[in-house]
Amino acid sequence: MGDTKELAVGYTRANATQSNAGLFLLQRLDITPGMHVLDVGCGPGNLTAHIASLVGPSGTVTGIDPSAERIALANQLLPSNPKLSFHVGIAEDLSRFPSASFDAVFVNSTLHWVRDQPAALREFARVLKTGGGGRLGISGGSGDYRTAQERIKADVLGREPYRAYEEEAPPKFLGRAELEGMLKDAGFGAWEIVVNRIVKETRDADEMIDWLDTSSSGKTYGGIPLELRPKAREEMKREWEKMATEDGIRMEMELLVTVAVRK
Ligand SMILES: C[S@@+](CC[C@H](N)C(=O)[O-])C[C@H]1O[C@@H](n2cnc3c(N)ncnc32)[C@H](O)[C@@H]1O
Numbered sequence: 405m406g407d408t409k410e411l412a413v414g415y416t417r418a419n420a421t422q423s424n425a426g427l428f429l430l431q432r433l434d435i436t437p438g439m440h441v442l443d444v445g446c447g448p449g450n451l452t453a454h455i456a457s458l459v460g461p462s463g464t465v466t467g468i469d470p471s472a473e474r475i476a477l478a479n480q481l482l483p484s485n486p487k488l489s490f491h492v493g494i495a496e497d498l499s500r501f502p503s504a505s506f507d508a509v510f511v512n513s514t515l516h517w518v519r520d521q522p523a524a525l526r527e528f529a530r531v532l533k534t535g536g537g538g539r540l541g542i543s544g545g546s547g548d549y550r551t552a553q554e555r556i557k558a559d560v561l562g563r564e565p566y567r568a569y570e571e572e573a574p575p576k577f578l579g580r581a582e583l584e585g586m587l588k589d590a591g592f593g594a595w596e597i598v599v600n601r602i603v604k605e606t607r608d609a610d611e612m613i614d615w616l617d618t619s620s621s622g623k624t625y626g627g628i629p630l631e632l633r634p635k636a637r638e639e640m641k642r643e644w645e646k647m648a649t650e651d652g653i654r655m656e657m658e659l660l661v662t663v664a665v666r667k
Pocket residue numbers: 419422423426444445446447448451468469470471474493494495496511512513514517518519619620621
């Protein structure tokens with residue numbers, strides 16, 4: 405169940421929540437002119453382009469993402485940003501980049517999709533400058549907090565006929581303790597993790613589901629076949645409608661925001 409052009413384009417129109425979370429992380433990561441930054445899971449590249457404005461003419465920003473559809477959109481930003489470059493690739497394999505080649509690695513709203521998270525963290529450590537010169541910034545949903553989305557997805561996809569289709573690579577949200585263990589094993593010497601409490605507000609259930617669809621590249625529906633998606637969507641919609649008030653729907657979330665220093 406891969407990404408589609410429609411979902412990729414949809415994400416460019418509805419990513420304000422991730423974008424704001426990314427700006428919060430960037431403030432803590434303290435990107436300065438001249439830095440070389442890697443944006444892992446860059447999607448269509450809007451935050452990558454923003455980082456390019458922070459590093460200025462003497463810095464560079466490189467984005468990677470496994471979705472060819474999202475990288476195609478990101479490549480449209482290149483003519484106006486000579487400091488940018490984009491590649492199709494995954495967090496677990498950064499072998500195209502030499503060791504100790506980046507000052508900062510930025511990972512926003514992405515780590516939960518990465519299948520082999522310990523391997524990805526080891527790759528982040530490898531490509532960062534050593535001796536305190538390289539910093540890793542990660543922001544993403546906390547495994548210590550369960551959102552309404554996770555509850556509704558598990559509820560609906562646990563019903564017939566969906567329960568027969570197991571999700572191949574479900575999102576994995578790390579809790580603080582697990583994340584700290586991985587940072588230590590990967591070679592980070594010090595880190596600070598704060599909780600960023602945010603609320604996703606939508607007019608109605610359709611807008612909430614549209615946002616979840618584009619944000620997850622369609623994985624809101626787990627492993628069910630494409631033809632069952634409309635029916636599952638209707639059932640999810642009924643669950644979201646139970647949370648609606650006259651002001652719309654609010655989903656509370658907790659993000660773990662990490663800045664870690666490479667030993
Ligand atoms: C919610 S989007 C976040 C995009 C962007 N970082 C932002 O904040 O707007 C999650 C991104 O993670 C990417 N992704 C999924 N698996 C990945 C992996 N193994 N390595 C790197 N990126 C991955 C998806 O293709 C998608 O573009």
